[in-house]
Structures are given as structure tokens and as C-alpha cells.
Amino acid sequence: MAEKKLVEAITSMSEDFAQWYTDVVKKAELIDYSNVKGCMVIKPAGYAIWENIQKLLDGRFKAAGVENVYMPMFIPESLLQKEKDHVEGFAPEVAWVTHGGLNPLPERMCVRPTSETLFCDFYKGDIHSYRDLPKVYNQWCSVVRWEKETRPFLRSREFLWQEGHTAHATAEEAEERTEQMLNIYADFCEEVLAIPVIKGRKTEKEKFAGAHATYTIEAMMHDGKALQSGTSHNFGDGFAKAFGIQFTDKDNQLKYVHQTSWGVSTRIIGAIIMVHGDDSGLVLPPEIAPTQVMIIPIQQKKEGVLKKAYELSEKLGNFRVKVDDSDKSPGWKFSEQEMRGIPLRVEIGPKDIEAGKCIICRRDTREKFEVAFNELEKTVEELLAKMQKEMLERAKKHLEEHTYTALSREEFENIFAEKTGFVKAMWCGESACEEAIKENMAVTSRCMPFKQECLSDTCVYCGRPAKKMVYWGKAY
Amino acid sequence: MAEKKLVEAITSMSEDFAQWYTDVVKKAELIDYSNVKGCMVIKPAGYAIWENIQKLLDGRFKAAGVENVYMPMFIPESLLQKEKDHVEGFAPEVAWVTHGGLNPLPERMCVRPTSETLFCDFYKGDIHSYRDLPKVYNQWCSVVRWEKETRPFLRSREFLWQEGHTAHATAEEAEERTEQMLNIYADFCEEVLAIPVIKGRKTEKEKFAGAHATYTIEAMMHDGKALQSGTSHNFGDGFAKAFGIQFTDKDNQLKYVHQTSWGVSTRIIGAIIMVHGDDSGLVLPPEIAPTQVMIIPIQQKKEGVLKKAYELSEKLGNFRVKVDDSDKSPGWKFSEQEMRGIPLRVEIGPKDIEAGKCIICRRDTREKFEVAFNELEKTVEELLAKMQKEMLERAKKHLEEHTYTALSREEFENIFAEKTGFVKAMWCGESACEEAIKENMAVTSRCMPFKQECLSDTCVYCGRPAKKMVYWGKAY
Numbered sequence: 001m002a003e004k005k006l007v008e009a010i011t012s013m014s015e016d017f018a019q020w021y022t023d024v025v026k027k028a029e030l031i032d033y034s035n036v037k038g039c040m041v042i043k044p045a046g047y048a049i050w051e052n053i054q055k056l057l058d059g060r061f062k063a064a065g066v067e068n069v070y071m072p073m074f075i076p077e078s079l080l081q082k083e084k085d086h087v088e089g090f091a092p093e094v095a096w097v098t099h100g101g102l103n104p105l106p107e108r109m110c111v112r113p114t115s116e117t118l119f120c121d122f123y124k125g126d127i128h129s130y131r132d133l134p135k136v137y138n139q140w141c142s143v144v145r146w147e148k149e150t151r152p153f154l155r156s157r158e159f160l161w162q163e164g165h166t167a168h169a170t171a172e173e174a175e176e177r178t179e180q181m182l183n184i185y186a187d188f189c190e191e192v193l194a195i196p197v198i199k200g201r202k203t204e205k206e207k208f209a210g211a212h213a214t215y216t217i218e219a220m221m222h223d224g225k226a227l228q229s230g231t232s233h234n235f236g237d238g239f240a241k242a243f244g245i246q247f248t249d250k251d252n253q254l255k256y257v258h259q260t261s262w263g264v265s266t267r268i269i270g271a272i273i274m275v276h277g278d279d280s281g282l283v284l285p286p287e288i289a290p291t292q293v294m295i296i297p298i299q300q301k302k303e304g305v306l307k308k309a310y311e312l313s314e315k316l317g318n319f320r321v322k323v324d325d326s327d328k329s330p331g332w333k334f335s336e337q338e339m340r341g342i343p344l345r346v347e348i349g350p351k352d353i354e355a356g357k358c359i360i361c362r363r364d365t366r367e368k369f370e371v372a373f374n375e376l377e378k379t380v381e382e383l384l385a386k387m388q389k390e391m392l393e394r395a396k397k398h399l400e401e402h403t404y405t406a407l408s409r410e411e412f413e414n415i416f417a418e419k420t421g422f423v424k425a426m427w428c429g430e431s432a433c434e435e436a437i438k439e440n441m442a443v444t445s446r447c448m449p450f451k452q453e454c455l456s457d458t459c460v461y462c463g464r465p466a467k468k469m470v471y472w473g474k475a476y
Numbered sequence: 477m478a479e480k481k482l483v484e485a486i487t488s489m490s491e492d493f494a495q496w497y498t499d500v501v502k503k504a505e506l507i508d509y510s511n512v513k514g515c516m517v518i519k520p521a522g523y524a525i526w527e528n529i530q531k532l533l534d535g536r537f538k539a540a541g542v543e544n545v546y547m548p549m550f551i552p553e554s555l556l557q558k559e560k561d562h563v564e565g566f567a568p569e570v571a572w573v574t575h576g577g578l579n580p581l582p583e584r585m586c587v588r589p590t591s592e593t594l595f596c597d598f599y600k601g602d603i604h605s606y607r608d609l610p611k612v613y614n615q616w617c618s619v620v621r622w623e624k625e626t627r628p629f630l631r632s633r634e635f636l637w638q639e640g641h642t643a644h645a646t647a648e649e650a651e652e653r654t655e656q657m658l659n660i661y662a663d664f665c666e667e668v669l670a671i672p673v674i675k676g677r678k679t680e681k682e683k684f685a686g687a688h689a690t691y692t693i694e695a696m697m698h699d700g701k702a703l704q705s706g707t708s709h710n711f712g713d714g715f716a717k718a719f720g721i722q723f724t725d726k727d728n729q730l731k732y733v734h735q736t737s738w739g740v741s742t743r744i745i746g747a748i749i750m751v752h753g754d755d756s757g758l759v760l761p762p763e764i765a766p767t768q769v770m771i772i773p774i775q776q777k778k779e780g781v782l783k784k785a786y787e788l789s790e791k792l793g794n795f796r797v798k799v800d801d802s803d804k805s806p807g808w809k810f811s812e813q814e815m816r817g818i819p820l821r822v823e824i825g826p827k828d829i830e831a832g833k834c835i836i837c838r839r840d841t842r843e844k845f846e847v848a849f850n851e852l853e854k855t856v857e858e859l860l861a862k863m864q865k866e867m868l869e870r871a872k873k874h875l876e877e878h879t880y881t882a883l884s885r886e887e888f889e890n891i892f893a894e895k896t897g898f899v900k901a902m903w904c905g906e907s908a909c910e911e912a913i914k915e916n917m918a919v920t921s922r923c924m925p926f927k928q929e930c931l932s933d934t935c936v937y938c939g940r941p942a943k944k945m946v947y948w949g950k951a952y
Contacts, residue, residue, distance in 0.1 A: 034598065035555065036585070039548035041598050044613070047544050068523050072515035073587075073618060073634055074571075079511065092577050095550075097587065099572040100622040100633075109512070111549075111573065111587070121511050137520070141618070142549060146576040157576075158549055 010339075012279045017223040022152065024273055028282040028340050031152040038150045038157035042266070045340060046153075048290035049269055050160060054140060056192055056288070057162070057264065060184050061138055066164060069137045071118040074109040079117045083242040086116060089209020093146045095157075111144040116210065116235075116261055119165035120243035127257060130169050130249050136177070138164040153270035154227075154476050161265035167257040169249060171236065174258035178234040181262040182215045185230035193268070194285040194391040195219050195275050196399050197229060198422070198471055200447030205431045208261075212236035218446045218471065220399045221274035224420030226446045226473040229271050232262035270476070275395050276364070282341030283364050285391050286384040293321040293380060294337045298330050298349030308353050312346060315377055319384070338363060343387055344380060362387055364394075403471075405455060412460045412472075416441055422473045426466035428459035437461050437472070446471040486815075488755045493699040498628065500749055504758045504816050507628040514626045514633035518742070521816060522629075524766035525745055526636060530616060532668055532764070533638070533740065536660050537614055542640060545613045547594040550585040555593045559718040562592060565685020569622045571633075587620040592686065592711075592737055595641035596719040603733060606645050606725050612653070614640040629746035630703075630952050637741035643733040645725060647712065650734035654710040657738040658691045661706035669744070670761040670867040671695050671751050672875050673705060674898070674947055676923030681907045684737075688712035694922045694947065696875045697750035700896030702922045702949040705747050708738035746952070751871050752840070758817030759840050761867050762860040769797040769856060770813045774806050774825030784829050788822060791853055795860070814839060819863055820856060838863055840870075879947075881931060888936045888948075892917055898949045902942035904935035913937050913948070922947040 010023035025031050030046030042050065058068070074097060081087045094110035112118065123135060140162045150156045164181060168174040182199060189195040197217035207214035211233040219229045240246070240256035249255050276283040286292050293316055297309040309323045324333045330347070337345050347359040360369045360379060364387055371379045402421030406412035415423050427433065427445070438444050448468045459466050486499035501507050506522030518526065534544070550573060557563045570586035588594065599611060616638045626632045640657060644650040658675060665671040673693035683690035687709040695705045716722070716732035725731050752759040762768050769792055773785040785799045800809045806823070813821050823835040836845045836855060840863055847855045878897030882888035891899050903909065903921070914920055924944045935942050 032598065032602070034548050034594070036548040036550050036552060036594075039550060041548070042546040044543035044545055047546055050546075051544060067520035068527060069520055070518040070523055070526075070618075070636060072510050072512040072517070073620070074512050074515060076512060094577065095573045096575040097571045098574045101569050118510070118512075122508065122517050126508070142546075144549070160546060 010279070010281065013222065013277075020277075020279070021270075021274060024277055024281050024339075025152045030269070030273075030282075033152075038147060040150075040152055040156050040158075042160075045290070046269065049272070049284070049288060050266055052288050052290060053192075053264075053268065054162075057184075057188055058140070060188060061162075061164070064136075064180060064184060066136050066138045068139060070139050070141070071112075071115050071122065073112050073141070075112055075115075075117055076107050076109050078107060079121055080110060082117060082120075083210045083239055086210035086239075090114065090145075095144045095146055112141075113143055113145045114261075114263070115139070115141075115143075115163055116165065116239060117243075119261075120239050120245060120259075123167050123257065124243050124245045127167060127245060127247050129247055133167060133169045133247060133257065134173060134177070135167040136164070137166065138162055151270075151476075153266055153273070155267075159266050161263050163263045164261060166260045167240075167245065168259070169247065169255070169257065171258045174234055174236070174260050178213070178215060178232045178260045178262070181260070182217065182230070182232040185232070185262070185264055186217050189217060189219065189229060189268075189271075190392060192285065192287045193272055193275075194287075194388060194395055195229070195271055196392065196396045198447060198449055199451075200449035200471065202231075202447055203431070203434055203445045203470070205434050206445060208233045210235065210238060212238060216447050218422075218473075219271050219275065220402060220422060220473075221271065221476065222277070222398070223274070224402045224422075224474075226422065226471075226475040227267070227271045227274070228446075228475065229268050230262070230264040233260060235259040235261065276391060277341070280335070281339035283391070284341035284343060286343045286388045289341065289343050290320060291322050291340075291342050292319045292384060293344045293346060294333075294342045295321065295323045295346040295348060296330055296333045296337065297323070297325065298347055298352075300325065302350045304353060305348065305350060309348055312348060312358065312373070312376060315373075316380055318377070319380060344383060346376075364391060406460050407456050409461055409463075413441060416443055416472075416474075420474060422446065422471045424453065424455065424469055424471055425460035426455050426458060427468050427470040428462055428464040429467035430462070430464070433459060433462045433464075443472045443474055446473050446475065486755070486757065489698060489753075496753075496755070497746075497750060500753055500757050500815075501628045506745070506749075506758075509628075514623060516626075516628055516632050516634075518636075521766070522745065525748070525760070525764060526742055528764050528766060529668075529740075529744065530638075533660075533664055534616075536664060537638075537640070540612075540656060540660060542612050542614045544615060546615050546617070547588075547591050547598065549588050549617070551588055551591075551593055552583050552585050554583060555597055556586060558593060558596070559686045559715055562686035562715075566590065566621075571620045571622055588617075589619055589621045590737075590739070591615070591617075591619075591639055592641065592715060593719075595737075596715050596721060596735075599643050599733065599735075600719050600721045603643060603721060603723050605723055609643060609645045609723060609733065610649065610653070611643040612640070613642065614638055627746075627952075629742055629749070631743075635742050637739050639739045640737060642736045643716075643721065644735070645723070645731070645733065647734045650710055650712070650736050654689070654691060654708045654736045654738070657736070658693065658706070658708040661708070661738070661740055662693050665693060665695065665705060665744075665747075666868060668761065668763045669748055669751075670763075670864060670871055671705070671747055672868065672872045674923060674925055675927075676925035676947065678707075678923055679907070679910055679921045679946070681910050682921060684709045686711065686714060688714060692923050694898075694949075695747050695751060696878060696898060696949075697747065697952070698753070698874070699750070700878045700898075700950075702898065702947075702951040703743070703747045703750070704922070704951065705744050706738070706740040709736060711735040711737065752867060753817070754840075756811070757815035759867070760817035760819060762819045762864045765817065765819050766796060767798050767816075767818050768795045768860060769820045769822060770809075770818045771797065771799045771822040771824060772806055772809045772813065773799070773801065774823055774828075776801065778826045780829060781824065781826060785824055788824060788834065788849070788852060791849075792856055794853070795856060820859060822852075840867060882936050883932050885937055885939075889917060892919055892948075892950075896950055898922065898947045900929065900931065900945055900947055901936035902931050902934065903944050903946045904938055904940040905943035906938070906940070909935060909938045909940075919948045919950055922949050922951065
């Protein structure tokens with residue numbers, strides 16, 4: 001049964017990228033569809049990636065003074081309605097609980113699509129003085145948005161994420177925190193996931209419901225499409241005014257707090273797959289890989305082979321290492337290790353043992369190395385570091401090679417007619433123009449990058465005076 | 477504001493244990509009530525304890541071959557109804573989702589009260605051959621049960637837990653896993669939480685809805701009441717038959733799997749509070765304490781004091797240590813550290829610095845020690861280990877001293893009329909008799925302990941032939 005599943009090769013990326021993605025997700029056993037429409041089952045291989053993301057990101061949060069909490073998963077309707085833009089943004093896509101046990105509820109509640117309103121309600125009671133500030137809280141939880149179309153990791157009715165919610169005494173501090181958290185996300189993506197990102201601000205049209213400003217990191221997938229991989233919002237004092245969150249400042253004045261929120265979800269696993277994967281399956285950056293080294297014994301029934309495999313495994317105790325001692329054939333084990341994206345494979349058979357060496361194979365480049373046993377630990381360490389570095393370099397190169405510049409409407413339209421990637425172009429700043437671009441070209445503004453360039457004086461689409469350079473693209 | 481909250485002392489345990497508990501939970505800032513009825517906000521100090529429980533318990537799970545996954549939070553009504561006893565047990569206390577966005581759902585769904593049905597539905601599609609077994613999956617998540625009465629950590633409409641769900645080829649293997657997980661819970665309670673537990677089996681009346689057998693660990697709180705602190709269920713093939721989970725065995729026969737499930741929840745934080753706390757607040761066992769050592773500078777404005785405090789903090793880098801450098805008074809900081817249950821306090825002032833020593837104070841016994849700077853690390857290590865050990869010993873002594881034996885109905889009734897604790901007594905094995913005891917004496921069977929003793933030949937209540945020795949008690 002297990003053998004059968006993998007023998008069918010997966011669809012190639014060039015043939016059908018969407019099908020390739022679905023194949024990888026299924027065959028690397030990351031996710032399974034469930035009988036709960038629009039919801040997914042995250043299987044051990046997928047969840048282990050999420051656990052590593054949680055552990056490493058949470059460590060960076062804690063170093064930045066973030067404390068974890070847990071808020072209720074339900075939001076009473078009246079609470080959701082307190083901030084006007086927010087309720088308009090989320091009410092159409094929430095799941096409503098109307099009955100508790102056998103009785104109808106006096107007021108219906110939604111399952112949280114995001115928890116701004118709950119944190120605000122809590123902060124209103126918990127913040128009184130400047131001494132109670134800042135509050136830098138975060139929670140790891142699941143949220144629900146009633147999406148019509150769903151795709152594994154990228155869009156599902158329930159997904160896992162972290163959501164940070166902070167309250168500050170001043171607008172400056174809130175702005176600083178908004179940027180700090182975006183930078184943590186960007187650094188995490190580059191350093192751990194080997195995914196380069198464009199940092200910037202969302203346009204009015206694309207910003208979060210109720211936010212003053214939304215910052216984003218945008219990553220480019222292998223097919224040239226964008227994936228919004230993390231966002232950080234500055235709410236100013238909008239929510240504070242809607243919820244009445246005030247504090248007595250040092251000057252004895254009653255003031256509204258300034259707030260932020262920021263989140264990264266399981267969606268980012270989709271980015272790992274679509275940035276690094278290839279036609280043999282998943283390729284995991286060593287930093288995030290649940291298993292970094294798979295030792296595969298050759299002719300494992302011969303005396304001494306399995307013993308040596310375990311011995312090497314112990315030698316590599318500083319890494320996340322496993323021995324595949326199942327009764328499958330070595331070739332089979334190779335494809336499984338490749339499909340699952342395990343960074344390094346160590347092959348060890350009777351002849352290798354005699355020669356005092358083994359073979360190491362890199363998942364990303366397929367390079368093979370003969371390594372003496374006493375060099376193994378050092379080589380593994382070097383190869384993992386090299387692979388991590390080169391995966392980021394390749395992803396950066398891909399991003400650069402698929403980022404174009406358009407100076408005229410014709411150029412703008414031609415690029416998107418022929419290619420998929422990011423296009424840098426000047427924009428007038430009008431939502432109507434942005435709408436027209438979306439409608440006519442099916443591309444959206446990804447962000448106004450922090451690193452602005454002045455490409456020309458006029459909007460690439462409508463010709464009016466330009467205000468901002470924008471990254472445009474098709475997005476997941 | 478902050479100063480005001482703590483100046484009011486908490487209610488003493490002897491005066492009103494329930495109020496003492498509520499006071500500790502609030503003033504140690506573990507939990508806050510929310511405006512979502514019956515749901516709690518777990519604050520940073522409370523959530524940090526849960527994070528440590530997760531980390532340490534999850535480590536023990538992984539060492540026992542457990543893999544983490546994530547299942548949807550919704551259960552369609554038809555799925556919940558598949559196992560008869562199970563739906564009867566849970567349907568009256570679930571939250572029902574009836575609308576997605578603006579539209580009524582074709583079938584209503586409940587928010588999971590527990591996920592047996594979801595795991596079964598998944599296993600049905602995922603298990604085909606003996607090669608696919610065993611499945612030893614677990615998830616950390618929140619669940620919802622529509623309770624009428626709620627109390628922080630002990631009973632709330634939403635709570636956090638882990639739920640393990642396994643599938644095995646044989647009945648023996650399922651039984652082994654059920655016991656193995658109960659033992660992991662028991663060892664964790666003793667070794668990490670310093671809470672001794674009674675291991676045993678629940679009666680038919682008290683077992684989990686749909687289980688063949690439920691095993692439990694029962695802990696005794698300071699007031700003599702029981703807290704069920706973890707359960708492990710053997711489902712036999714009942715769920716497998718209801719859901720049709722079959723596999724082809726080595727002998728080529730189609731067979732039903734045998735299943736287990738097991739869980740520990742945030743309730744266990746209630747046990748930590750009620751087993752170890754005292755009239756000054758929380759007392760945390762060092763193994764689980766988010767902060768193990770609080771360094772409190774005396775006359776911190778004097779030159780060199782804060783510097784020395786940080787220096788000592790660095791020296792203690794192997795422990796979870798903090799310096800309280802806030803502008804509160806030392807006395808104030810002492811009560812806060814005590815209220816929060818931080819195991820050790822290090823006091824350091826100008827005179828101590830001159831003398832090259834500091835004071836260490838143990839939270840549980842209030843013993844104070846003068847320690848030379850160069851002995852600090854060693855002393856902290858020893859004191860933490862000693863405190864952990866002695867907290868368990870004290871809890872054991874309390875459990876033993878409040879466990880009684882009843883040989884006659886009169887004795888049985890008299891003990892419970894006068895005392896609160898566990899009573900060991902023989903039982904006929906009839907649910908009707910157990911019901912009568914509950915009705916007339918307001919005590920429940922806690923478990924039939926694995927370590928059976930034959931106290932007499934007749935049921936302590938009805939006088940019929942005895943089948944089992946049972947622990948009886950009042951319970952949270």
C-alpha cells in the first residue's frame with residue numbers, strides 16, 4: 001500500500017504548478033483533506049514543521065519582550081461590532097455559534113477570525129496607568145474564516161497562527177513595535193526558512209480591516225506569484241477609542257493607548273514548499289527540517305550494517321537524525337527521503353563499512369560526497385550550513401530574476417501578459433486606479449516597499465503624478 | 477494601582493478555601509475572567525506555567541513515540557452521532573455552529589468537546605494495512621464544553637489540553653498504551669509537579685463516554701478534595717466498529733483496530749495551586765516554575781547594587797532567573813515574589829556586597845540562608861533540588877494523613893461527616909449502590925486503585941459481597 005503511493009511520480013512543476021503543489025503536500029504527507037468541509041488535517045510531517053516554526057519564532061518573540069497568553073476563542077456579536085471597519089471586514093466570513101448545549105444563546109458569538117476585539121476588551125479592564133504599559137502579548141491558536149475556496153496551507157476555513165497584540169503609551173512606540181515585529185518576521189524568513197522577502201506597506205485598499213497602516217513581507221514563489229507571508233499592523237488609537245482603552249499618563253492626563261497586531265500563520269509552510277520544492281518533492285531548509293539527516297542502510301540484513309547505521313546516528317547526535325530501518329528497498333527509501341525534503345541522506349552499506357566511509361547526498365543539489373567516518377560529523381555540519389546558505393542565495397536570485405520594472409502602461413501590461421513575477425512601477429496613490437489594474441490585469445499591489453525608488457514621475461497606469469513605487473503581482 | 481492590589485491580603489485557606497483559591501488565581505495574575513461568559517483569559521504568569529507543562533510533557537510523549545498532529549476544531553453533527561454512548565455523553569454540552577458567514581450551514585457542526593470522532597474519521601481513510609499501525613498521534617488544542625458553573629482552570633467552557641488518540645493492531649497493544657500513558661502522567665505529576673497521585677480504574681458510572689475502560693490519576697488537594705488530573709481510555713474496538721476502521725493483518729484477515737485516548741488539561745494548574753499553595757499565595761515546584769529565582773536588590777539606588785544584582789543573575793544563567801529592578805519597595809517585591817510562587821528569592825544590598833554574600837530565602841519553608849557569592853550557583857542548585865523533593869514529600873504525607881479506611885457503613889458515613897479526604901472501602905460493584913452513595917453522602921468513587929487491598933468481604937454501603945476496593949471522595 002505504502003509502496004504504491006509513491007511509485008506514481010508527482011506532476012512536474014513546469015507541467016502544472018498547482019497540481020505539483022497538491023501532489024507534494026499529499027505525498028510528503030504534510031496534510032490530508034478532512035470530511036469537515038474546508039478544514040485540513042495537519043499530519044505529523046507537516047505539524048513537525050509548524051512546531052519548529054513555533055519554537056524558533058517564539059524564541060525570537062521572547063527575546064523581544066513578548067509574553068504569551070490565551071484569550072477565549074469566541075467573540076460575542078456586540079464585541080465584534082465595536083470597531084466599524086473591523087466588523088465590515090470580518091463579519092461576512094465568520095462561523096456563528098448560536099446554541100450552547102440544548103439552548104439557544106442569548107447573543108450569538110463567532111469563532112474568532114482574529115482577536116483584536118478580545119484583546120481590546122481585556123486591555124480596557126487591565127490597563128489603568130502608564131505603569132501598566134506597554135503590553136506586548138501574543139497567542140498561538142487557531143482561527144476560523146469561512147472561505148469559499150480552500151487550498152492546503154494557503155487558504156482553509158480553520159488555520160493555525162500566532163497573533164500578537166500590543167498596547168503602548170505613545171504613537172511612536174506603537175510604530176516602532178509594528179516595524180520591529182515585521183523585521184523579526186523578515187529575518188526569520190531569511191535566516192531560518194531561506195526565503196527572501198520584500199518589506200513594505202500595504203495600500204489603503206489592501207490594509208487590514210481597522211488598521212491605520214499594515215506592513216507586510218511578500219515572498220515570491222517558484223511560479224513567480226506572491227505570497228503574503230506575515231503582516232504587522234499599526235492601529236493608532238482607533239481601536240482604543242472604539243473600546244475606550246485609556247490610561248493615566250505620567251502627566252496625570254487620561255490618554256488613549258496606541259495598538260499594534262501582527263501575525264504569521266501555517267500559510268508560511270506553503271511558502272517553504274513553493275520556494276524550495278522541486279520535481280522530486282519537498283526541499284526543507286536545514287534550520288527548519290524536523291529531520292536533517294536520514295541514514296539509509298544498504299543491504300541492511302548483512303551483518304554489521306544496521307549496527308553501523310545506528311553508530312553513525314549516535315555520532316550525529318548534535319543533529320536531528322534518523323535511521324530508516326524499515327523493510328523497504330533502499331531505492332524506495334531514497335525517494336521517500338527526497339519527497340519529504342530531508343536535507344541530507346547518508347548511505348551506508350557493507351562495502352562502505354569495509355572502506356571506513358559512507359556517502360552523503362545533498363537533497364537540493366543532488367551532489368554526492370564520499371566521507372570517512374571520522375569526518376562525518378564535521379562534514380554534516382558544513383553541508384547543512386552550506387545548504388542553508390545556498391538555498392537562500394538561489395531564492396534571492398530567483399526573486400531578482402523575476403522582478404521587472406515597468407515605466408509605461410504598455411510595458412506594464414506586456415510584462416504581465418508574458419511573465420509571472422513582481423513588477424516595480426510608479427503609482428498615483430488612488431484606490432480607483434488600483435481597482436482598475438486589478439480588474440483589467442488581475443494583478444494586485446503587493447506593497448509599497450520601504451526601499452522606495454523613483455522610477456518616473458507618473459503613474460504607470462493612469463499617467464497622473466506618481467506618489468509611490470509599488471510592487472505588483474499575482475498572488476496566492 | 478499595582479501597589480493597591482496586593483496590599484489587601486488574600487483570604488486564608490482555613491477561613492475559606494474556595495475564596496483563597498480564587499484570590500490566588502487573581503492576585504498571582506494567572507487568569508482573568510473575560511466578558512465571554514464561562515471563558516477565561518490565561519495571563520502571562522498562568523500561560524508560562526502551561527508552556528512549561530507542554531514542553532516537559534511533550535518531551536516525555538515524544539520519547540514514547542508520540543507524534544503531534546492537528547485536526548479540525550469542528551465536528552459535523554452526523555459524525556458526532558456515530559458512536560452511541562459518545563454522543564449521549566457529549567451532545568448536551570457542546571457549542572453549535574449553525575451559520576458560516578451569511579449563510580446557514582447545510583449541517584450544523586459542534587466545536588470539538590474532544591476529538592475521538594475526528595480521529596476515527598481520519599484513521600478510517602488512513603489505515604489500511606498492519607504496516608500503517610500503530611498510529612500514536614496527539615494534539616495540543618482547545619476544546620469547548622458548555623458548562624453551567626465555571627471556575628478558573630478547574631471548569632470553563634473552553635479549556636486547553638492535549639488529547640492523544642491511538643490505533644493498534646491488537647487489544648493487548650492498546651491496553652499497554654493505555655497504561656503507558658497513564659504512567660507517563662503519573663510520573664510527570666510526581667517528578668515535575670511534586671504531586672503524588674492514586675492510579676486506578678474508573679467505575680462503569682464514571683468512565684468516559686464510549687470507552688471500554690478509563691484509567692485515572694487522582695490527586696488530593698489541600699482541602700482533602702480530589703482532583704481528577706489525567707485520564708487514559710481504552711476503547712477496545714467499539715469506535716472502530718462504529719466508524720469502520722479496519723486493516724488487513726499479516727494473516728491477510730480484515731480486522732478492526734483497537735484504540736485509546738488520553739488527556740491532560742489546564743485543570744492541572746488548579747492542582748498545582750491547591751496542592752502547594754499557602755496563605756501567602758502560590759508555591760511553584762522548581763521544575764515547573766517559569767521563574768525559579770528572583771533577585772531583589774535592597775537600596776537599589778545605591779551605587780553598585782543593581783550592577784551586582786545583574787552580575788549574580790548572570791552567574792545563575794543555568795537557572796530561570798530574573799532581577800526585579802522595578803521602583804517598588806523591597807518589601808513589596810518580596811510579597812509579589814511570594815504571591816507568584818517563585819521558589820527562591822535572592823536579597824542583595826550594600827551591606828551584603830561589602831561582606832561578599834547574599835541572602836537566599838526558600839518560598840515553601842521561608843528558611844533563610846547566608847551564601848557567599850562564590851557558593852551561590854551551587855547553593856541555588858541544591859536548594860531547588862531539595863525544595864522539589866520536599867514539596868513532593870509533604871504532599872505525600874498530606875495524602876497519606878487524609879486517607880482513611882472504612883469497614884462499615886457507619887464508619888464510612890462518620891468519616892465523611894467529620895473529615896474531607898479519601899476513604900478506602902470495599903464495594904459491591906453495582907452502579908445502583910454507587911448512585912446511592914453519591915446521592916446520600918455527596919461523595920463519588922474516585923477510582924478502583926491498581927493496588928487493590930482486601931479490607932473486608934462485604935460492600936461498605938450495601939453489605940453485599942465485595943468485588944473491589946474503591947477510593948471515595950468529594951471531588952472538584
